[in-house]
Amino acid sequence: MSTPSPALTAKQTAALFNILTHHETYDEIEALKQPDTILSYGHPFTSEAPVANSSPKGSSRNSSRSNSKTSAKSTSPNGSMKSAKSAKASTDSIAASPVLQTLLRRFLLTLPGLRDLPEDFWSVRVQGLLTRLAAADLSESYDKGAMGTRKTLATAFSAMIESLVRGCLGGCPPSRGASDKEEKYDLKDAKELERAFNDVLYGVVYGDLIDDITVHVEKSADLEAHSPRIAAAVEYVILHLATLFHQVFILSPEGEYLRKLIESVHGMLPYAVIRQTLRMSNAATMMSGMLKLFLSKLSLGGFSNYIGLTKNANDGMNLLQRIISVVTGWDSAEFKKTLDKIEKRENAPSSDVLAALKAHAKASALVRASARNESQKSSQSIITIILNKSAPALATKLSTDQHAQCQEYYAALLSIRDRDELTTALCTQSPDLFTQTVRDLVGGFEPYIRAIHDKIDLREHVQDYQSFVDQFIAASKPQATGGAGAETRLPSVEDYVALLRTNRHMLYRWMHHGAAQAPEVRNVFKGWAKEAVVHFRKPGVEVAVPGSSAHVEGTMVESMADAFAALSEEVRGPLLPVLDAHAGHLDALEALSVGRMQQIIDGGSSTMAGPGIFLVSWQALLDSTLITPATPDGAVRRGKDVQNKTVEGKAGATDDAGETEEDKETRKEGEEARKKVLGSLPEGPDVTPVVEVMGAVFRKLIADAEGGSDSGSDISID
Structure with missing residues (x-):
């Protein structure tokens, strides 16, 4: 060898x-x-x-x-x-x-x-x-x-x-x-x-x-x-x-x-x-x-x-397809509640703005990909790009709060579309x-x-x-x-x-x-x-x-x-320090994984982090995911900037309409645990x-x- x-x-x-x-x-x-x-x-x-x-x-x-x-x-x-x-x-x-x-x-x-x-x-x-x-x-x-x-x-x-x-x-x-x-x-x-x-x-x-x-x-x-x-x-x-x-x-x-x-x-x-x-x-x-x-x-x-x-x-559908259809239908119903809730707010975006978002959600893959690329290059949110393409005056009239509502609205529209497409591909086509x-x-x-x-x-x-x-x-x-x-x-x-x-x-x-x-x-x-x-x-x-x-x-x-x-x-020379840094990072992760495993073995009862270097690899992929800017004009975010965020309408969302006080406490506890666990991970080069x-x-x-x-x-x- x-x-x-x-x-x-x-x-x-x-x-x-x-x-x-x-x-x-x-x-x-x-x-x-x-x-x-x-x-x-x-x-x-x-x-x-x-x-x-x-x-x-x-x-x-x-x-x-x-x-x-x-x-x-x-x-x-x-x-x-x-x-x-x-x-x-x-x-x-x-x-x-x-x-x-x-x-x-x-x-x-x-x-x-x-x-x-x-x-x-x-x-x-x-x-x-x-x-x-x-x-x-x-x-x-x-x-x-x-x-x-x-x-x-x-x-x-x-x-x-x-x-x-x-x-x-x-x-x-x-x-x-x-x-x-x-x-x-x-x-x-x-x-x-x-x-x-x-x-x-x-x-x-x-x-x-x-x-x-x-x-x-x-x-x-x-x-x-x-x-x-x-x-x-x-x-x-x-x-x-x-x-x-x-x-x-x-x-x-x-x-x-x-x-x-x-x-x-x-x-x-x-x-x-x-x-x-x-x-x-x-x-x-x-x-x-x-x-x-x-x-x-x-x-x-x-x-x-x-x-x-x-x-x-x-x-028609068989039992397996019916299960898929029913479950995705339940999801869509929850997302539609999010749409209705936003539309009924006193400070909701105008009907023209919401109509533009609906039209874009139904647009072709090429159109939506073009808007996404333009958003990344111009450091403008996907909402701003969509409205600028529809009617530039619409974007200038949005308040910060309305922009956030538009983002929630557009995310819910996409979630409904996803489930409709999945049902079509697997069940009805x-x-x-x-x-x-x-x-x-x-x-x-x-x-x-x-x-x-x-x-x-x-x-x-x-x-x-x-x-x-x-x-x-x-x-x-x-x-x-x-x-x-x-x-x-x-x-x-x-x-x-x-x-x-x-x-x-x-x-x-x-x-x-x-x-x-x-x-x-x-x-x-x-x-x-x-x-x-x-x-x-x-x-x-x-x-x-x-x-x-x-x-x-x-x-x-x-x-x-x-x-x-x-x-x-x-070419080779500048890469060697990067490899050295990554080798040190892997050693640190190995030590962290063994330490976490030992903590569980020693008899802890409420450990929120366990062993496994693969979990760090997973988190690295999530953290590097590109996310639209939170404001009309701003830097493109990464996954690590939205670690506690999920699409409104899903279980565990920050503004779930059916969330009880107990649910809120559990969610907050989860956010704190997530922040603590992820914060303890050494950042790789x-x-x-x-x-x-x-x-x-x-x-x-x-x-x-x-x-x-x-x-x-x-x-x-x-």
């Missing part, structure tokens, strides 16, 4: 790799909002706009079985890999999104169930849905003047998969010695938990831990009884997962809205009917009943489509790609569902899931203090830790039942896992279980360092110069490696 170039120290190399993977991952995720991104994505998508089969018979109630049969014929044991190979000719397509393409090819396209899907599933169904959503031009946080739900979730997803990207491209560190199975770990020491987790990673990637754990869970429903190493690693995972939940649902301004969204969907799912359907002993009958429950449409348009009298007539996608997925996983249903009573696991979601929702609400009166407090990280510890047996029981009673399914997915971890190995490291995948992963750090060394001294110089180079390195290497194993896991 080559060593890092002399131009960089080991810490500088790690810092450079951290910077580039962080920015490249989010850039590719953010690019998906552009309609043409998916066209240049590469396999399994096509470079032409998808042409969906609009025939209603193509999405009939029997399509799941036909899709399964079709995929079984078209996907030989090496079928999915042959399809992947056929797409390698287009390196330019790969270069469009090399990081996400690498993850998709190496892990998702080889996953049992997904690898058996027909090509139309990706190139027509999924690509069609992504194209629709991108073409809908959903609103930007910049225009709303606050962080949106999609921005919050997209940045969180990006921060979480960064580590996966680094492992896939840079390899799992081989310096972690695989511990003896019976080696002890101090569960009261955060560093010991971290050591155990790293030892487990090493054992999974380079050792035979996958086989060992599989044998254990086949015999026992207690995963932690496998070894002290596993027990300590589980505790490490629980602490980090609890911190993630707390960050998303408590500290995030969108947390209360997301919790109520989950609560609404959870309350509309017919769990009793689901369990009753699962009682059917025949797997085919059970699957047919479940598909009818969730995907059947009862409407005149659907019937006329089915018998051929009409084509693409609106055939013909052809119904959403329903076809779900049917295809069921068809792909049908053999595994049949095998599991024949051996395992799924009703108890559905009951476990329902119980866990109920407890999760309760844990995400203000908690009683236990004292006199009805005083409450914000949920803490410890509340989520307790939730996960209490319910971990549900997951263990599912793993045990699957491993013990469905061995054929167990072996298929174990084989996939053993092939997948090959992509996290560094070359030249001795392994206990050789993999069959030809790969070049694990060398990207060295390739990147060599590319940096090839830069001229004039500006790494823009590094990204500007090395970003395109890094992307090309990944694209070249992906285009010139095999997509994975040529050996069927089956």
